[in-house]
Amino acid sequence: MGRYTGPVxxxxxxxxxxxxxxxxxxxxxxxxxxxxxxxxxxxxxxRIKLSNYGVQLREKQKVKRMYGVMExxxxxxxxxxxxxxxxxxxxxxxxxxxxxxxxxxxxxLGVSRAQARQLVRHNFVWVNSRRVNIxxxxxxxxDIIEVKPKERSKEKIKEILEQSKERGVPxxxxxxxxxxxxxxxxxxxKSDITSTIQExxxxxxxxx
Numbered sequence: 001m002g003r004y005t006g007p008v009x010x011x012x013x014x015x016x017x018x019x020x021x022x023x024x025x026x027x028x029x030x031x032x033x034x035x036x037x038x039x040x041x042x043x044x045x046x047r048i049k050l051s052n053y054g055v056q057l058r059e060k061q062k063v064k065r066m067y068g069v070m071e072x073x074x075x076x077x078x079x080x081x082x083x084x085x086x087x088x089x090x091x092x093x094x095x096x097x098x099x100x101x102x103x104x105x106x107x108x109l110g111v112s113r114a115q116a117r118q119l120v121r122h123n124f125v126w127v128n129s130r131r132v133n134i135x136x137x138x139x140x141x142x143d144i145i146e147v148k149p150k151e152r153s154k155e156k157i158k159e160i161l162e163q164s165k166e167r168g169v170p171x172x173x174x175x176x177x178x179x180x181x182x183x184x185x186x187x188x189x190k191s192d193i194t195s196t197i198q199e200x201x202x203x204x205x206x207x208x
Contacts, residue, residue, distance in 0.1 A: 088203050093188075093197065101117040107182050111160055126148055161177060169182075
């Protein structure tokens with residue numbers, strides 16, 4: 001599955017808000033969005049009133065970029081959500097939150113989702129005592145997620161945890177920081193997401 005490899009600060013500027021794609025560095029006063037709070041490009045500073053479609057598109061792009069998902073995969077998530085019992089928008093967010101790279105990020109084992117994805121890809125993570133190196137793997141209730149025992153003593157892991165401790169761990173995850181082991185106590189809800197997301201706009205966009 002492809003991924004975006006360009007400068008991520010452009011993405012925050014394009015959406016007009018901080019997506020925290022660089023983790024703690026996004027809080028720095030040197031953040032490009034703080035210096036240039038307008039879209040990138042030659043005509044980025046122009047004020048353009050968005051149509052309804054434009055508003056829906058921007059919301060979809062924001063969520064895609066926040067979770068590091070490309071268009072094809074995002075459409076698959078929406079298709080799955082639309083076929084699942086429940087409110088489509090909420091199910092869509094639930095699927096995104098259940099991604100293994102996002103879970104590692106939520107646990108504070110990555111300062112950003114990109115770093116969390118790297119830990120997963122480099123075989124640092126086990127799920128239910130089995131190695132899983134697929135960032136899009138969906139965790140389920142009562143799953144046990146842990147850092148591979150051989151990697152637990154590494155200073156880098158401890159340093160990341162220290163940098164991320166202020167972010168906290170969501171209530172749907174139970175985390176033992178000493179053992180670097182977590183359990184999914186329940187499936188995530190919309191209220192567990194700290195970012196402002198209007199998922200109904202995405203549903204309206206894909207329903208046209």
